[in-house]
Amino acid sequence: MDALMLDGNAVAGLLQEVFAVEMTTAIETCNACGATNEVGALHVFRGAGIVMRCPHCDNALMTIAEGGARMWIGFAGVRTLQVTV
Amino acid sequence: MEGTAVLGRLSWQVAEVVDVVEETPRVKTVRFEIPGWAGHRAGQHVDVRLTAEDGYQAQRSYSIASSPDGTQVELTVERLEDGEVSPYLTDVLRPGDQIELRGPIGGYFVWEPPQGGPLLLVAGGSGVAPLMAMIRLRAAVGSDADTRLLFSSRSWEDVIYREELERLEGGGLRVVHTLTRSPPAGWTGYARRVDAEILAEVGPGPTERPRVYVCGPTLFVETVAQALVQLGHEPHMVKTERFGPTGG
Amino acid sequence: MPPLISRGFRGRRGDAPAGRVPAGQYVTPDFPVLSAGPTPHTPLDRWDFSIVGEVDEPRRWTWEEFRALPTEEVTVDIHCVTKWSKLDTVWQGVSVDTLLDGIETSAEHVIQFSDGGYTTNVPLEDVTGGRAWVAFGYDGEPLEPEHGGPARMLVPHLYFWKSAKWVRGLQLQTYDEPGFWEVNGYHNYGDPWKEQRYWGD
Numbered sequence: 117m118d119a120l121m122l123d124g125n126a127v128a129g130l131l132q133e134v135f136a137v138e139m140t141t142a143i144e145t146c147n148a149c150g151a152t153n154e155v156g157a158l159h160v161f162r163g164a165g166i167v168m169r170c171p172h173c174d175n176a177l178m179t180i181a182e183g184g185a186r187m188w189i190g191f192a193g194v195r196t197l198q199v200t201v
Numbered sequence: 202m203e204g205t206a207v208l209g210r211l212s213w214q215v216a217e218v219v220d221v222v223e224e225t226p227r228v229k230t231v232r233f234e235i236p237g238w239a240g241h242r243a244g245q246h247v248d249v250r251l252t253a254e255d256g257y258q259a260q261r262s263y264s265i266a267s268s269p270d271g272t273q274v275e276l277t278v279e280r281l282e283d284g285e286v287s288p289y290l291t292d293v294l295r296p297g298d299q300i301e302l303r304g305p306i307g308g309y310f311v312w313e314p315p316q317g318g319p320l321l322l323v324a325g326g327s328g329v330a331p332l333m334a335m336i337r338l339r340a341a342v343g344s345d346a347d348t349r350l351l352f353s354s355r356s357w358e359d360v361i362y363r364e365e366l367e368r369l370e371g372g373g374l375r376v377v378h379t380l381t382r383s384p385p386a387g388w389t390g391y392a393r394r395v396d397a398e399i400l401a402e403v404g405p406g407p408t409e410r411p412r413v414y415v416c417g418p419t420l421f422v423e424t425v426a427q428a429l430v431q432l433g434h435e436p437h438m439v440k441t442e443r444f445g446p447t448g449g
Numbered sequence: 450m451p452p453l454i455s456r457g458f459r460g461r462r463g464d465a466p467a468g469r470v471p472a473g474q475y476v477t478p479d480f481p482v483l484s485a486g487p488t489p490h491t492p493l494d495r496w497d498f499s500i501v502g503e504v505d506e507p508r509r510w511t512w513e514e515f516r517a518l519p520t521e522e523v524t525v526d527i528h529c530v531t532k533w534s535k536l537d538t539v540w541q542g543v544s545v546d547t548l549l550d551g552i553e554t555s556a557e558h559v560i561q562f563s564d565g566g567y568t569t570n571v572p573l574e575d576v577t578g579g580r581a582w583v584a585f586g587y588d589g590e591p592l593e594p595e596h597g598g599p600a601r602m603l604v605p606h607l608y609f610w611k612s613a614k615w616v617r618g619l620q621l622q623t624y625d626e627p628g629f630w631e632v633n634g635y636h637n638y639g640d641p642w643k644e645q646r647y648w649g650d
Contacts, residue, residue, distance in 0.1 A: 121419055121487065122443045126262060128307040129248040133211045140309035156309020156440075163485035164530045164610035164630045174487060176566075181634030183647035188634025215453060252452040257460050257475055283479070285461045293457050301453045 124158040127166055130180060131155070134187060137199055147195035148175035169193075213250060213301045214238075218294050219273065224361045228327060229291040230266060230277045235302070238272040241265055243334040244311035244414065244442075247274070247304030251286060261286045264331035264416070264442070265305060268338035277361060279327035310442045314339065316412065318346030318373070319405045323395065323425050325353045325417020328444060329361055332416055336369060345373040347411075351403045352376065353395050353421065356383040377403050395421070397428040407433035412440070419443040463536075469526060470534050471641040477533040482595045485629060489564035489594075489615050496599060498583065499618035500548060503556035508548070512599070516585070518543045523582065525605035527612075528641040540603055541586030545576045545619070548583065556621035560628065561602050561613035569613050569628035570637070571604060573621065580606060583616060608639040608646070 124140055131139035140156030151172040158168040158177060165181035170193065177193035191197070216233040223229050246264045267275035280291040294300070312320065312335045322332040329352055339348060354360045357380060366376045379391035379399060391399055405411045413434060415425045422443045429439050463476035470476060493512040500508040510518070522541050528534045559576055562568050575581070584603040585592055592598030597614030604612045610630050631637050636645040644650060 121423075123309075123441055125246070125307045125309045125442060128246075128309070129211055129262065129303055132306060133303075138308040140307050154309055154437075156307065157437075159487075161484050161486055162531075163483045164608070164635055165633065167485045169486060176486070176629075179630075179633040181630070181647060183634060183650075186634075186647065186649075188648070190633040192633075213452070250452065251455040251458045251460070253458050253460055254454055256452075257462065258452065259458075259460050283461070289455070289458050298456055299453060300455055 122160040122162075124154070124156040124160055124168060126160050127168070127180065128156070130166070130182070134189065135199075137201060139199070141200065143198040144177055145195040145197075146170040146173060146175050146177060147193055149173040150195075211303045211306070213303050215299050216274070216302050218296050218298045218300075220296060221291075221294055224277060225359050227359065228277060228279045228361050230275050231290055231294055232267075232273060232275045233300075233302070235272050235274055238274060240269045241274070241305035242308075242311040242313060243268060243338040244331045245305035245307045245334075246331065247276070247302045247306065249276075249286065249290070250301045250303075251289060252301070259285050262306075263290075264334070266330040266333050266337075268334055268341050277327060277330040277333070310414065310416075310440050312338075312412065312414065314342045314344050314346075317344070318348055319409050319411040320346060320348040321403070321405060321411045321413045322348065322350045323353075323400070323413065323415040323417075324350065325395075325421035325425075326355070326359070327361065328415075328417030328421070328442070330416070331442060332414060333362055335414070336366075336374065339374070340369055347405065348374045349403055349405070350374070350376045351379070351395060351399065353379050353381060353417070356380055357385045357388075395425055395428075397432055400425070400428055401432055407435070410435075410438060413438055414440050414442075416442040417444060465534075466536070469536055471528055472644050473646075474528055474532055474534040474641065477535055480535060480538075480596065481529070481531075481533055483529065483531065484595075484614065485567055486565045491564050491599070491615070491617075493599060497617070498548075498600065500552065500621065501618060502560075502621040503554045503623055504552050504621055508552070510548075515543065515583075515600070518547055521582065523603075525603070527605050527609050530608040530610055530635065530639070530641075530646050539588050540582065540584040541589070542582035542584030542600075542603055544579065545581040545583065546579060548619075549577060554621050556623055558622045558625045560620040560622060560626055561611075561616050562618055562620060563613045564615040564617055567613055567615070567629050568626075569611050570626055570631060571607065571611055572625075572638075575607065576602075576604060576619075580604065606640075608636075608641050610635065611639050 161167045168178040175193045179190040181188040216235045220232040250260045263276040266277040384392045582603040585600045601614045602612040
């Protein structure tokens with residue numbers, strides 16, 4: 117429990133800006149503990165950039181850095197992402 | 202049909218203020234006209250962006266409080282004392298002013314009438330906004346789905362949409378208030394923060410498999426979500442929307 | 450389409466005295482709390498601070514030992530890559546020079562490592578010569594957990610993500626190793642006066 121924490125839907129706009137598909141209902145699999153969750157249910161932290169963590173094991177699943185015209189999305193903690201197209 | 206909409210890239214749109222209405226001493230509803238607005242689902246939000254003359258920008262997310270209504274969208278905003286964006290929306294905006302917003306956003310925290318009930322909606326203060334969109338949509342389509350709103354507010358004067366909720370009650374909708382700071386004289390309702398006992402009494406219980414939507418400040422949502430899971434509700438049936446401390 | 454100017458919007462910004470605020474930054478009256486993860490809560494009787502890696506002998510201090518070291522009070526400006534700057538912040542801490550005193554090393558790089566797994570990399574010369582501290586106090590009070598307490602790094606001449614919260618030690622290396630944000634788009638060095646926020650800046 118952390119007062120800073122938000123849900124994945126807090127970054128829904130940002131993700132949709134990039135991916136052009138509904139991302140908050142995308143289902144990720146954590147490569148640390150294997151748990152599956154909708155992106156909207158992930159724990160979101162705002163540091164220098166955004167970190168989205170597994171609700172079960174706190175593994176950093178995704179990171180987002182916004183640098184004006186460039187954006188970096190890291191998927192280091194995601195084994196796979198299931199998206200409805 | 203969930204997930205089949207062709208969304209395309211989100212872009213900033215100009216929204217014009219139609220009306221600013223006081224709901225409670227701290228809360229106002231701003232109604233916007235957005236040319237080209239293609240509608241939204243109950244529970245979705247918009248990102249609002251403000252730009253100062255020197256280019257400084259601030260951006261916040263606000264839940265859409267209205268049910269789909271052509272090109273008009275309502276945001277219900279609580280003025281936070283040290284807020285950067287909320288005081289602007291509640292105190293500065295006048296009809297005719299224009300701001301930028303993008304949306305609608307979010308497919309996770311939504312309710313659509315075909316999903317039916319039972320529904321348990323748990324609101325902390327201004328967290329009632331997206332849940333009100335659900336309640337209003339439910340009324341607009343004539344749904345009689347078993348819907349219970351458990352609504353935590355500081356005091357009776359702080360209850361947002363108080364009269365409208367009274368009018369809508371019935372036909373399967375039940376509204377239960379809890380007042381955490383100053384209940385009025387003669388109050389017989391709940392007068393404490395939402396806990397497992399209140400959740401169990403208001404129900405529905407886990408065996409009825411309600412869809413649960415919880416919205417409000419992060420700590421409120423965290424407490425309620427944990428209590429619901431401890432009562433036996435499956436975690437994936439409990440959807441949360443946390444208004445973080447940076448929102449304001 | 451250029452952004453629409455919002456009539457009468459200023460935001461909550463403080464004055465920016467000339468020369469104090471790098472390009473692209475705004476002065477904030479608050480102390481925003483940002484974090485890459487949940488706030489750790491290591492009890493002080495389990496806390497320690499270590500210097501490891503390219504050193505003859507690793508060093509380690511318990512909380513009592515750490516607090517017995519000579520301390521300094523410094524007033525510095527801090528600059529966050531998310532565009533806020535906070536001027537004249539007052540910290541109490543132990544200089545990294547004190548922690549490295551007498552250490553012989555061929556290392557040129559330092560990895561700060563923290564509870565919760567956060568890391569950030571800095572050249573050794575950027576945390577020595579009076580440029581960095583392990584801070585345990587802010588504004589005369591013990592550093593709060595949400596701001597990195599019990600102790601965090603303070604490296605004010607770089608963007609503040611280069612000052613690890615909840616720091617537990619420094620790993621000295623002969624080779625550079627980009628940290629948590631540096632592998633995810635943020636600049637490897639991070640000089641706010643050159644606006645080195647992201648890769649390629």
